[in-house]
């Protein structure tokens with residue numbers, strides 16, 4: 084097995100073996116760029132090092148020595164030579180770049196003897212000693228494990244003694260003293276002298292770089308970025324070039340385009356008379372790269388040409404490290420530059436227009452998840468503000484408004500045009516009307532998939548949740564955090580992208596759907612095969628969804644329409660009805676209201692399908708809380724309240740108790756309600772088709788489809804479908820208007836997925852409700868799992884992702900696939916889509932594409948993300 088490659092033996096596509104840095108150094112060497120010669124030890128060697136209990140694999144040592152000899156030949160210097168020593172850098176470099184996470188050592192090969200030799204050869208004592216002290220410091224820290232600050236203290240003390248501010252102001256004599264003191268530190272801390280033998284130094288450094296693959300920083304970085312733990316790092320050993328030899332030397336980093344805006348202009352920094360990491364370390368403030376044009380015009384021009392060449396070669400924006408030694412330019416690294424979402428979009432679109440890449444490639448260049456940054460109002464990044472607490476970043480965007488602690492209050496003020504932020508320990512479905520009117524939501528309990536978070540994301544409202552530092556006092560109408568008291572009516576801001584809670588108002592900027600963004604999305608639309616719809620319950624949401632490019636509504640929930648304050652009493656009347664007549668009387672009042680709702684939504688979505696789901700939640704959600712009601716009655720009795728009111732409340736309490744369920748999510752809800760109370764669904768279906776008839780008369784192309792939730796058996800759907808079709812036909816007769824009648828079902832219970840062939844006989848479409856399907860397949864309650872045990876499942880790697888965010892392809896996904904296939908077999912015309920939260924999550928969207936779905940449906944704010952992700956899945 085070959086463990087060591089010279090740069091000239093490698094290529095860009097050998098990243099797996101040589102790591103990103105090594106592969107690119109090889110590529111640049113072979114296209115003739117000025118790269119100091121070097122060699123790369125493979126990632127395989129690193130993996131074997133770990134596999135063998137942290138021992139070098141057989142043969143590595145010999146091979147390294149052999150290749151080092153070739154390096155010596157190319158450099159015309161000898162490792163450890165007393166007169167003309169070869170110095171090298173030992174650099175980590177994994178397949179995926181992990182900037183600054185692993186270790187690098189510069190100037191390796193220096194000892195007392197080679198140091199002296201170099202001084203004589205260069206006649207530059209200060210420079211050699213500067214290298215030496217840097218080397219001892221880096222090596223001792225990385226290989227010997229001596230704390231960095233112990234050396235910094237020595238350096239600072241010397242600067243103080245001398246009365247200077249910068250390292251560059253220290254002379255050779257100072258540096259000699261520092262080197263001596265550094266060696267004392269090493270002896271004291273490790274009990275051994277600093278290693279003099281260059282070969283020992285090299286082996287130590289290589290082992291340390293292997294080891295840095297598993298340092299804490301690297302582990303955390305991999306986790307955050309989804310990089311597998313078993314790739315290993317390569318080790319690059321490269322001839323040193325020196326940016327610290329004097330004022331005709333320097334070092335720097337540049338991006339070929341602006342990584343924050345995407346502007347096509349070189350963007351970077353450099354330092355004169357400095358080495359490697361001085362630029363990032365912030366020891367001195369670097370100069371902008373434009374200054375290099377004045378200071379070293381020829382080098383600048385040469386660098387510009389190389390940047391252009393590298394961009395054309397890699398067809399991507401590059402992040403380049405360079406060093407200038409005595410007026411000669413060297414390139415030390417290139418990689419695809421990291422960039423913000425706006426930059427990613429602009430660069431991708433510009434590069435298509437420059438003819439560098441094609442549209443497909445441009446689509447793949449932008450991370451769909453990143454777009455989230457662009458689709459919400461956010462805090463002006465240049466503003467100053469005081470952060471008082473931090474919670475979970477549950478729904479991006481920024482909100483600013485007066486604090487209110489109660490959903491009714493939020494609704495009241497919101498409707499008057501007052502900007503409010505709803506602050507609760509947690510939210511429940513009864514708070515929806517308040518959330519609708521609030522700018523944003525802050526909760527002190529609950530995780531990223533808590534009710535507040537899910538609802539807020541659905542509405543595109545900023546939300547910070549699980550902010551445990553804030554202590555809410557509902558009675559006193561204030562909350563405290565770290566000694567600060569915030570009262571009802573005080574203004575706060577929240578940033579749902581970072582989780583920050585801020586005192587006072589912060590300037591905001593609007594989301595920017597730039598021209599380039601539109602263009603990129605239009606290319607995505609050309610390439611994708613699934614259509615993208617939105618989950619929307621109001622005409623406003625529907626209109627916004629259209630703006631973002633939704634081609635229909637995949638889930639229109641009707642329960643939110645029941646929650647509005649003016650309707651709740653009527654809804655309650657319907658629920659409390661003892662007889663069919665009573666219930667019909669209440670339903671008759673609800674009918675025109677629902678008809679109005681559907682009229683608005685269908686009109687906003689004219690020409691596109693709207694899947695309207697009939698009533699889904701358990702009825703108790705529309706009734707007051709049992710305990711609160713009991714307390715209220717007790718209070719009324721104590722204070723001699725109106726006996727009539729007390730009697731009414733007691734009646735209500737009785738009903739609430741009757742409706743109580745031990746497990747409401749598996750209880751009397753969804754089409755179970757439709758079975759028990761056919762008149763409720765009948766009213767909703769009538770409202771839908773009366774609105775349709777009205778619109779058709781007005782010349783509007785209304786396309787409603789009726790969606791039955793929670794079906795578990797073909798017989799259920801057959802019965803409910805018959806009823807819906809019959810009512811639709813009645814409405815056609817009554818109004819004389821004809822329209823298409825479509826009835827379909829949610830597939831959200833395992834039994835439905837398994838019997839999808841039987842169910843499909845009565846369905847025009849399937850909509851996979853993967854939120855409930857995940858709950859019922861895993862047996863996890865979404866509202867409880869996250870706070871109680873899901874974190875343990877993720878930490879212990881039982882699950883790799885939160886299944887409520889990323890579709891569990893191996894389990895829930897199998898049901899989805901089976902349901903789709905069975906359904907299509909029985910009914911080839913069946914339309915299939917998804918309407919769970921997963922419909923807006925890129926990896927789940929790719930899965931839906933593979934399964935062959937016709938559409939995905941997600942919250943309006945995620946529609947652009949889904950358009951892009953669907954296109955990526957298709958190319």
Ligand code: ADP
Nearest residue numbers: 172174175183187321322323324359360404415
């Ligand atoms: P990282 O992956 O953290 O960027 P690098 O291996 O790129 O680490 O090295 C850190 C710094 O040292 C960079 O600024 C790089 O340019 C510089 N450097 C690395 N090797 C050499 C070398 N052979 N000669 C001069 N400078 C070097």
Ligand code: MG
Nearest residue numbers: 182183404416
């Ligand atoms: Mg680097």
Ligand code: MG
Nearest residue numbers: 792831852855
């Ligand atoms: Mg459901």
